Amino acid sequence: MPATQKGRGQAPLVEPAQLTDSDAVLVDCRFDLARPAAGREGWLAGHLPGACHLDLDRDLSAPRGEHGGRHPLPAPATFAATLARCGIDLATPVIAYDDSGFAFAGRLWWMMRALGYRPPALLNGGYSGWLAAGGEPEAGEVALAPCPVPVVGDYAGRLSIEDVRSAQAAGATLVDARSADRYRGENETMDPVAGHIPGSENRFWGAVTDAGGRLLSDEALAAHWGELLGAEQLVGYCGSGVSACINLFTLVRLGRSDAQLYAGSWSDWCSYLPREDAR
Numbered sequence: 001m002p003a004t005q006k007g008r009g010q011a012p013l014v015e016p017a018q019l020t021d022s023d024a025v026l027v028d029c030r031f032d033l034a035r036p037a038a039g040r041e042g043w044l045a046g047h048l049p050g051a052c053h054l055d056l057d058r059d060l061s062a063p064r065g066e067h068g069g070r071h072p073l074p075a076p077a078t079f080a081a082t083l084a085r086c087g088i089d090l091a092t093p094v095i096a097y098d099d100s101g102f103a104f105a106g107r108l109w110w111m112m113r114a115l116g117y118r119p120p121a122l123l124n125g126g127y128s129g130w131l132a133a134g135g136e137p138e139a140g141e142v143a144l145a146p147c148p149v150p151v152v153g154d155y156a157g158r159l160s161i162e163d164v165r166s167a168q169a170a171g172a173t174l175v176d177a178r179s180a181d182r183y184r185g186e187n188e189t190m191d192p193v194a195g196h197i198p199g200s201e202n203r204f205w206g207a208v209t210d211a212g213g214r215l216l217s218d219e220a221l222a223a224h225w226g227e228l229l230g231a232e233q234l235v236g237y238c239g240s241g242v243s244a245c246i247n248l249f250t251l252v253r254l255g256r257s258d259a260q261l262y263a264g265s266w267s268d269w270c271s272y273l274p275r276e277d278a279r
Helices: 016-021 038-045 076-085 103-113 128-133 162-171 218-230 245-252 265-272
Strands: 025-028 094-097 122-124 173-176 232-237 260-262
Touching: 016 128, 076 218, 094 103, 094 128, 103 245, 122 128, 122 265, 162 173, 162 232, 162 260, 162 265, 232 245, 232 265, 245 260, 260 265
Parallel strands: 025 094, 094 122, 173 232, 232 260
Antiparallel strands: none
16 A cells, blocks of 8 residues: 655755755765766866765666666665765764755665665755755765765665566556656657657646745645555656656655665666667
8 A cells, every 4th residue: 555654854955054964974966967067066166065966877886788778776785885985874963955956966866765874865956955944065075984885785666677568567656756747758959769658647847946945845746746645556767777766855855765766767668669669
């Protein structure tokens, strides 16, 4: 049955004004899919004081293969070692931010939560919101204080393409987080095949924040999800398993902590399709 308990403790938000009293490790997740180097360049130019930078391609993904999607998840032990270099162990409080409506910070949230880490809080409004609130950035490299690498298991809630097919056959509802035009196959900009997984619903990840990159109220989020909140089983996906994570974050806040992620997402699914099946 669907989970009904509130899940804010597993999907916490932090306001810029609360950072002054925090001893959390700060993680800058800024990234630009169109210009991958821009995230680190932006971090070097200015970031929250003491924040380390984790790059989507280098740190939050494994090398791309024929299948598995454009941003495969790194091996759990590899990711644990990455976090340990930033001084993050299983119980470390972490605050993550980006400047893209939680698209990349949400990926870090999902990965850490799925491996049994204390789920990081996301900075409401992101980097721009922090600057607007009077934040004074720090430039350049940051001296890190590494910690021992903890032993972790596998990602909980990660589904493969075979798992997704089985889940659908058992009645699961798939939710595509991409924009409506990409979902309909009208404007595919990232993958060689356009369209969506047959039978999936669409809930655009960018609709869960306002124009300032702040998360909508729980009431607005519930209206956004509508009847899907009552689905027996929910599986989220997007283009490559990144932006779907903020959709899952909102579901956890609304009490659906059982929703799963098709990690390879559409870029994995379409890698098994002939390219002439583009529509």
